[in-house]
Amino acid sequence: xxxxxxxxxxxxxxxxxxxxxxxxxxxxxxxxxxxxxxxxxxxxxxxxxxxxxxxxxxxxxxxxxxxxxxxxxxxxxxxxxxxxxxxxxxxxxxxxxxxxxxxxxxxxxxxx
Amino acid sequence: xxxxxxxxxxxxxxxxxxxxxxxxxxxxxxxxxxxxxxxxxxxxxxxxxxxxxxxxxxxxxxxxxxxxxxxxxxxxxxxxxxxxxxxxxxxxxxxxxxxxxxxxxxxxx
Numbered sequence: 001x002x003x004x005x006x007x008x009x010x011x012x013x014x015x016x017x018x019x020x021x022x023x024x025x026x027x028x029x030x031x032x033x034x035x036x037x038x039x040x041x042x043x044x045x046x047x048x049x050x051x052x053x054x055x056x057x058x059x060x061x062x063x064x065x066x067x068x069x070x071x072x073x074x075x076x077x078x079x080x081x082x083x084x085x086x087x088x089x090x091x092x093x094x095x096x097x098x099x100x101x102x103x104x105x106x107x108x109x110x111x112x
Numbered sequence: 113x114x115x116x117x118x119x120x121x122x123x124x125x126x127x128x129x130x131x132x133x134x135x136x137x138x139x140x141x142x143x144x145x146x147x148x149x150x151x152x153x154x155x156x157x158x159x160x161x162x163x164x165x166x167x168x169x170x171x172x173x174x175x176x177x178x179x180x181x182x183x184x185x186x187x188x189x190x191x192x193x194x195x196x197x198x199x200x201x202x203x204x205x206x207x208x209x210x211x212x213x214x215x216x217x218x219x220x221x
Contacts, residue, residue: 031207042213043198056208090156100146100158
């Protein structure tokens with residue numbers, strides 16, 4: 001069974017540009033979660049999508065947005081990139097609330 | 113405010129020595145606690161959940177509501193236990209997890 005897959009692995013963007021990150025959950029998982037892992041800050045909750053709807057978002061500005069497609073894959077969009085957006089972005093899926101997450105390997109975004 | 117604290121950034125122990133990775137949480141409701149582990153060059157993965165009361169790879173963790181702690185323990189550390197460990201809290205009624213900043217465990221030969 002394929003795990004959670006994320007693309008691209010690495011992404012380099014210039015300040016002010018937009019970045020699009022992609023995630024495919026494990027087959028059968030309808031929920032996708034996005035986290036930002038910045039150096040020294042641990043994992044910060046970004047967004048939760050379930051059944052195509054945004055269910056919850058963390059304390060991030062509106063330029064962080066995303067969507068979930070009918071096949072449950074998801075995109076994270078970051079507009080007007082700032083240097084401090086440089087981080088590892090992790091996607092996770094889960095079969096239910098009590099099971100815990102299965103994480104992807106992440107997309108490392110570097111803003112220069 | 114909901115918070116997870118892992119006070120140690122780095123913990124070094126010798127092989128065969130006991131290990132305790134500390135985790136304290138702040139939450140007024142009924143918490144669900146998890147430990148995640150990230151081995152070198154591998155993705156972050158679930159280690160154990162407090163609700164299942166399981167022992168995984170020799171690790172156990174007991175939820176102490178009085179002390180608001182969920183420390184991860186192993187009686188005899190192995191070199192392959194060297195990794196980054198994250199404690200996570202899921203608050204009731206949400207699917208959002210709050211992670212600690214992690215503790216890097218180094219098991220020395």
